[in-house]
Amino acid sequence: MALFQAIHLTLTSAILLVLLAEGGQASDNTKNCKLIEESQAARAVVSKLEPLTNRTFSTTVKVDKDGYTYLFQVCGTAGSVAEGGLVQKDANGKEVLIGRYTATEVFGGSDWVMLIYKKGENYGDHCGKEPRKAIIMISCERGVSAGELSVVAEERDKNNDCFYLFELDSSAVCPAIPSHLSVGSVLLIVGFSLLAVYLIGGFLYQRLVVGAKGVEQFPNYTFWQEFGNLTADGCDFVCRSQGNREEPPTYRGVATEPLGEEPEERDDHLLPM
Structure with missing residues (x-):
């Protein structure tokens, strides 16, 4: 029975691997994100991004003759700056903090999550020298665990409320497909x-x-x-007749044919002599 033991061991190992995988996914790294306004609904939204944690996303853009690389992590440090959820790195390697994951706001819908990192470094000559902030729009894309980070715009021509806008596609924010199996x-x-x-x-x-x-x-x-x-045998016992059963008594009619000649009875001895 060595083969059966091997099959049993294989199935047991597969179950253990699944449980370990589920246990690994259960580690809530999104708790590193400190919400500015903590609520159960907001925490549920940010927890959808758990599959995207422990990974650094990057994208490079050119502004005039200068090139910048943006580094982003979900609830983690993307560069060398402490608490830097999203940083900007220039060609010389200097990093500018765009937003902190310890100052997070989050909004979500059925197939999207908007992650906002605030309290970045202050602007120099723009936006009233207010702190920078990053808005990362994460949209549903089935079949893509984590897409490429892209820069949509940098809004800094206002006196206040400026921001950096990024996009990222991921199946992590897609709604669950209902099962049709009963x-x-x-x-x-x-x-x-x-x-x-x-x-x-x-x-x-x-x-x-x-x-x-x-x-x-x-x-x-x-x-x-x-x-x-x-x-x-069981079917035979239940469905078929068993043994010789006595037939119920039935009425027997008088036979039409003669039953044979009966012996003649002589009564001469009864006559008087």
Whole structure:
């Protein structure tokens, strides 16, 4: 039964791997994001971005003759600046803090999440020298775990409320697709899968290990043969008549044919002499 033990070990290992994977996904790195206004609804929205954590997204743009690289992390430090959720790096490697993940606002819909990092470095000559902030629009894109970060615009020609706008596509914010399988269908699929594993594994074991031939290659052939005989006996007992049953008494009519000549009775001895 070494093959069955190997199959059992494989299935057990697969289940453990799934549980470990789920346990890994359950680590809530999005708690590193400190919400400016903490609420259960906002925390639920930011938790959708858990699959995007522990990863640095980058994009490079050119402004006039200068090139800038933007680094972004979900609830993590993207560059060398402490608490820097989104930073700007110039050609000389100097980093400018655009927004902190410790000053986060978040909004979400059915298929999008808007992540806002605030309290960046102050502008120099723009936007009334207010702190910078980054807005990252994360949109649903099925089949894409994490797309490319792109710069949409930098709004800095106002006296206040300036921002950097970025886009990112990911399936992490997509709504769950409802399953069309009923509980019975799932049970049938699982049952047929286990039956297939039993038949294929048993056949290979009987053929390759035991060396069986013909119908004896069927796993547990003797057991199933006896089971079939017992089933047939049970069906015979329930569905068929058993033994010789006495016929119920019926009325017998008088036969029309003569039953034979009866012996003549002589009564001469009764006459007086």
